[in-house]
Amino acid sequence: MTSEKDVAGNGRWLVWLLGSVVLTQTALNLARPLLSYRAISFGADELAIGLITAAYALVSVVSAVPLGRFTDRYPRSPLVIVAGTLLLAAAPVLMALSTSLWTLALGGTVLGLGHLVFMIAGQGLVARLSPEDGLDRNFGWFTAAVSVGQMAGPALAGALLGEASGAALREPTRMALLVAVVVALLALPGLLGVARGGGGRVPPTPERGPRLPLTGLLRSPGIPTGLFVSLALLAAVDILTAYLPLIAEQNGIAPTVAGALLSLRAAASIASRLLLPVLLRRWSRRALIVVSAAGAAVALAVVPLPLSGPAVMAVALGVGGFLLGLGQPLTMTTVVRAVPASARSTALALRLMSNRVGQVAMPAGASLVATATGVGGALWFTCAVLALAAGAAARTPGD
Numbered sequence: 599m600t601s602e603k604d605v606a607g608n609g610r611w612l613v614w615l616l617g618s619v620v621l622t623q624t625a626l627n628l629a630r631p632l633l634s635y636r637a638i639s640f641g642a643d644e645l646a647i648g649l650i651t652a653a654y655a656l657v658s659v660v661s662a663v664p665l666g667r668f669t670d671r672y673p674r675s676p677l678v679i680v681a682g683t684l685l686l687a688a689a690p691v692l693m694a695l696s697t698s699l700w701t702l703a704l705g706g707t708v709l710g711l712g713h714l715v716f717m718i719a720g721q722g723l724v725a726r727l728s729p730e731d732g733l734d735r736n737f738g739w740f741t742a743a744v745s746v747g748q749m750a751g752p753a754l755a756g757a758l759l760g761e762a763s764g765a766a767l768r769e770p771t772r773m774a775l776l777v778a779v780v781v782a783l784l785a786l787p788g789l790l791g792v793a794r795g796g797g798g799r800v801p802p803t804p805e806r807g808p809r810l811p812l813t814g815l816l817r818s819p820g821i822p823t824g825l826f827v828s829l830a831l832l833a834a835v836d837i838l839t840a841y842l843p844l845i846a847e848q849n850g851i852a853p854t855v856a857g858a859l860l861s862l863r864a865a866a867s868i869a870s871r872l873l874l875p876v877l878l879r880r881w882s883r884r885a886l887i888v889v890s891a892a893g894a895a896v897a898l899a900v901v902p903l904p905l906s907g908p909a910v911m912a913v914a915l916g917v918g919g920f921l922l923g924l925g926q927p928l929t930m931t932t933v934v935r936a937v938p939a940s941a942r943s944t945a946l947a948l949r950l951m952s953n954r955v956g957q958v959a960m961p962a963g964a965s966l967v968a969t970a971t972g973v974g975g976a977l978w979f980t981c982a983v984l985a986l987a988a989g990a991a992a993r994t995p996g997d
Contacts, residue, residue: 611727612736614791615720616743618679622686623747624754625782626713627839629690630654631755631860632771632778633706634843635853639767640699644844644973648965651840651957653703654710658954662714666947669722678719679789685712687782694775710957714950721950722943723792725934733934734883735875737927742871745923749864752839756857763847821945823994824932827887828949829956830987831925834894834980836957837964838863838901838915841976845902848973855908863915867923874927883928884991890925892988894918895981902974 633654637647669678689712692705720740728736758774759767839860846856870877877886897918901911930946937945960983964976971978 611723611792612739614788615723616739618683618785618788618792619720619740619743620746620750621785621788622683622716622782623744624750625686625690625747625778625785626709627748627751627864628754628778628781629693629709629751629775630839631752631843631857632690632759632774633693633702633709634840635755635759635767636693636696636702636771636775637699638763638843638847639765639771640702641765642699644841644968644976645965646699647840647844648961648968648976650699650703650706651836651961652959652965654706654836654957656954656958657707657711658714659951659958661711662718662947662951662954663944665715665718666722666944666950669718669943669947679716679792680786682712682714682716682719683782683785683789685709685715687779688712690775690778690782694772694779710954714954718943718947718950721930721946725930725942725946730935733931734878734927737930738871738874741923741927741930742868745864745867745871747864748835749861749868752857752860752864754857756852756854756861759853759857761852761854763853767853818936820932820936820994821948823990824929824936825949825952827891827925827987827991828929828933829952829960830891830980830983831894831922831929832953833956833960834898834984835863835922837961837976837980838898840961841964841968841973842901844973845977849907851908859908859911859915862912863919863922866916866919870920870923871927874924877924883932884994886924887928887932888988888991890921890923890928890988891984891991893921894925895984895988897921898977898984899981902977 633650634647637650642650665678685708689705689709692708693702696702696705721737724736724740725733754777755774758777759770762770842860843853843856845851846853846859881889897914900906900914901918903910906914929949933945933949934942960980964979967975967979
């Protein structure tokens with residue numbers, strides 16, 4: 599029977615996995631801006647959009663750790679990835695058929711669950727099949743593939759919506775969501791390649807060891823800070839994705855331009871993740887994490903300023919995207935190396951659960967701030983949390 603060491607040496611599984619990640623994340627990030635634009639077509643305000651964004655992560659908060667434990671115990675991740683992909687295809691159908699904000703929020707919730715299932719399985723494969731000295735590199739490639747989807751999805755959304763605005767967005771968003779369904783389904787053949795490349799032949803882990811309680815995982819050195827930084831970085835991307843369309847709408851910027859700006863942010867994140875091995879030769883993992891959070895806070899604070907037109911936004915999002923891209927793969931490695939090998943998927947799931955808590959709490963908090971201060975307050979609130987995360991990382995001992 600094929601061992602994990604043998605499979606780890608076979609890079610075909612990673613190639614197929616990265617291809618599937620690009621397609622599913624393109625579908626996801628095509629659907630996510632459409633969630634906001636479709637809400638706008640129903641007359642949603644800042645508060646409603648914030649709550650709908652929070653609904654995206656709601657179910658995932660309670661399901662992340664059980665899914666992670668399941669993946670650790672029965673690590674046939676391609677089967678779990680297929681389930682996540684099917685959920686990512688079903689969610690845009692619900693969103694396209696929605697006729698109210700409530701049904702739209704339901705579709706967003708399914709979308710978030712599908713994303714969670716796919717990411718737990720995919721990250722579990724990388725953690726289990728990568729050599730120890732290749733974790734940063736492979737997580738960098740994995741998150742770079744995610745960023746390719748984050749770049750392609752909004753650009754495709756902008757192209758499909760064109761110059762539509764307000765209530766006129768309803769029909770274009772419906773058609774664009776159906777495109778998202780097709781893109782998600784295109785990932786399914788690649789998942790067969792993941793299985794044939796080795797992922798589907800990995801036997802259940804023989805050395806499971808004792809089942810670590812969540813409190814034990816949370817006491818592991820570096821875990822709390824890694825979770826907080828990861829939460830802040832991911833929530834920043836989510837709030838930016840949700841609120842930039844609204845900022846653009848209020849400033850008379852067309853959806854095409856807003857989609858291009860979001861894609862620029864993702865392209866910058868791809869660049870930083872591909873350069874990660876080079877950066878790690880010069881700076882420590884902790885130093886890069888601190889710079890990632892603190893620098894992104896400064897850059898994103900520029901986006902909602904009254905004098906920030908498309909050109910200024912492009913520069914700010916380019917710098918911010920580069921810095922936001924660094925932290926996620928580094929926190930993955932931090933979390934994975936802090937726990938036994940038999941609990942790696944569980945630890946990554948705990949990280950994803952923490953991210954989802956942030957995706958519920960931070961958009962809700964951002965929406966309250968935006969209601970009181972205007973839409974720009976949502977991003978400034980996010981920048982404050984990023985600054986706190988950078989301070990926590992700077993105070994954490996070790997690398």
